[in-house]
Amino acid sequence: METASKAAKPIETRDGVVVRFAGDSGDGMQLVGTQFTIESALAGNDLGTLPDFPAEIRAPAGSLAGVSGFQLNFSSSEVFTPGDSCDVLVAMNPAALRVNIDEGSLKPGGMLIVDQETFTDQNLRKAEYQVNPLTDGSLDGFQLFAVDISKLTSAALIDSGLSKKQVLRCKNFLSLGLMSWLFQRPIEPTVRWIEQKFKKAPELLDANKRVLQAGYNFGETTELFHTAYEVRPAKIAAGRYRNVTGNAATALGLIAATKRAGLPLFLGSYPITPASDILHDLSLLKQFGVKTFQAEDEIAAVGAALGAAFGGALAVTSTSGPGVCLKSETIGLAVAVELPLLIADIQRGGPSTGLPTKTEQADLMLAMYGRHGECPLPILACATPADCFDTVFEAVRIALHYMTPVILLSDGYIANGAEPWLVPREADLPEIKVEFRTDPEGYQPYERDPETLARRWVIPGTPGLEHRIGGIEREDVTGNVCYHPMNHEHMVRTRDRKIAGIAREIPSSVVDGASQGDVLLVGWGSTFGAISAAVKELVEAGHSVGHLHLRYLNPLPSDLGDVLKRFRRVIVPEINLGQLVRLLRAEYLVDASGLNKVQGRPFKVSEIIASVKKVLEELT
């Protein structure tokens, strides 16, 4: 296959572009978005992505409910978010157009590329259009490019011998080819992907390659487009990069932890959106000694993990909010018996089934308090897709070092979102020290390390250290069943002190932007990108605004109270109705206020900026 030749048309340089592919959920938009992301990463841009798809596998074709989107922000400077709205919208049918235009996804004056043959009476009806928007002037505020995507695809495959249906399934690659030309992306990575994917179906391999190239060539030759655009490589730290989603980074972080701790990894899991990819990824990595167990339910998944921890494995269960609810009792048991266990909660919209494929940060209180009794455990939150790697590694370290279950909070936004990742090297990762006690002399199951208050890990099979553990309150030191009132209070307080003591290891807080002054934005989890971008812009505009992002939510950093005092106002943006803000108010008696949104979507940078500006005005 010929590689795409250089465009003969003029090329304009842009700093950054946000594109959004939208189509029917069967149209392959997630695939096209992912491939375009890889092409952009290889072009050296910094980037951020937002896959946005319905919960239904296939909603009725052409319906508004079935619209699936993939947004990518790629830039020659640092990227924090997938972008509030897009510069280019590719709409594969009227429904995709309607959903995105109605929601204001496309910037005024933005490029709108549509597959015009899909604008049939029937499809227009399904998208609830009375008249064809391509002709009624309603899209005049945009640069409309009505392209014959379906027709061009059919033309490219005229002699392919494929059925009409098979031919039309290739049309997503036509739009990808066209977009690749428009933004001067290399299509080789996509060609390689097609060759790998369709290895066993040569006719589809050939067809998709031809359509991809046809899309590219169309851009180059058509008179529709006068200019191509280029986005130069971003200036980012030197090293080897790859693209990574949050779930992939979580799985990789667990593999790194199993290697650095020298413990076999056991994952007990029950399929649940948006966490299942962690189970999928780890199931493919048995060569690392990983054992994955797809349990009969969420309870068995965490139970099996706890059993594996008892046996000396690095034990993990991955789930989402509904699963955490079901696991609560077993997590309580893990707190009681003080065994290391990682619970990865990839949050989604709730309550109940809620919004399975959409993001939310509303499980913080569940993680903090969602168990009966006084049942403290450490909680860590991932800030970005790549940060999942480091945070899960740290969460495992804490679990093993303190002999405690740990909850890791990620969410659907970063789990499925991708960003470039400076690939770490194994040798640079810290060792996680684990030592099973084997000396029977003087052993007591609940004797504690004086500093960490962790009890020792003694695994079955160790001669002379046979002992029993269980959920009934245990006597201090001996671990024997004990109902004495004072012993219970002592144990409750000891477990509490053990977790609170982890604060001594938490690094000092780093505030981005102003280190003191008018407004401090305190965030956690996936709001990192939007808050960072907002603060950058506000600081550049001369405002006194800082950003503190918390990885450790329990215990909180010991210097946090002091940091909060350095600002006149504290705002806590969260994708919930105000959970961290309550913890901060309760803990520090600070008059922090919430900035809250619960739409199954991340913050837009503009939303945060507008809110902060309002507060800044009040202060003057």
Next chain:
Amino acid sequence: MSTATQAAPKLTKKDFESDQDVRWCPGCGDYAILASVLRVLPDLGVPREKFAFLSGIGCSSRFPYYVDTYGFHTIHGRAPAIATGLKVARPDLSVWIVTGDGDALSIGGNHLIHILRRNVDVNMLMFNNRIYGLTKGQYSPTSEVGKVTKSSPAGSIDHPFHPLAVALGADATFVARSIDVEAKHLQQVIRRAHAHRGTSFVEILQNCNIFNDGAFADLTDKPVKADSQLILEHGEPLIFGKNRDKGIRLGSGLRPEVVALGSGVSEQDLIVHDEQDPTLAYFLSHMGPPDFPTPIGVFRAVDRLSYEQALDEQVVAAQERLGPGDLDALLNRGDTWDVE
């Protein structure tokens, strides 16, 4: 299994007694079961530290505290799940689950059927006293219809489980029943359970002398027990009775019937027990008073690859195919690019 090559000093029952006071009600059937288990453990050729006893919640689930091995008293109904994780992580251990009719068949019913179908190599001792003891006397999923308890003052309207039928329905590979007071028989069954590779499900009929006293008296009282117990032995005809003069044969269709031996009926006419026959196991699991004796012994014992072994084989196969995991190679997999 062979214990001849075991070099370690011979263990005794005393080696397995923990220092904890046993706190079941005086006269509870659990004491007899504990004694039988403690008697069997030293003879199994397994070092003491390789045993792990797990339990859920209920009277029976206090069991691990009284055995000086590794033990884990977990939460209600979940012991099979926790034991699965332990056995998968540590196939070298001899893992035992001690549970009751409420723990295993009610709150833990889901985990029970799934551990059985997966065939994780653990031994499950289910004490069936047909009552909730620890919560002081409510009907259980094995209580008979009409049973009057604190929570069923007008009589229970729940149709009870036949526990062994549940196990067979889940395709369990080893299904057996014994009785708390039949020490010799119970010990034989426990030995068989241990020797079996895969999940061994043993129902142990156990008297709760406080809340359901005499539930199995018709089966255990000396004068009647020979006529009410049908002791199963592989390859032997189904014969019972004090004078071994009664048997079970197949009547019309697939309906078993009790017949008197002699007067034209000989042993050749009787059903011969076959531990590999699923149909026979199923109808034995439903057999009981008033029309039939209660079978005890091994109902079913078949070979099937155990779950943890199958998983281990996949791990080994992956390592042979791909070599031991290389983290740096994994982290750099897929499309990468270098920034100068």
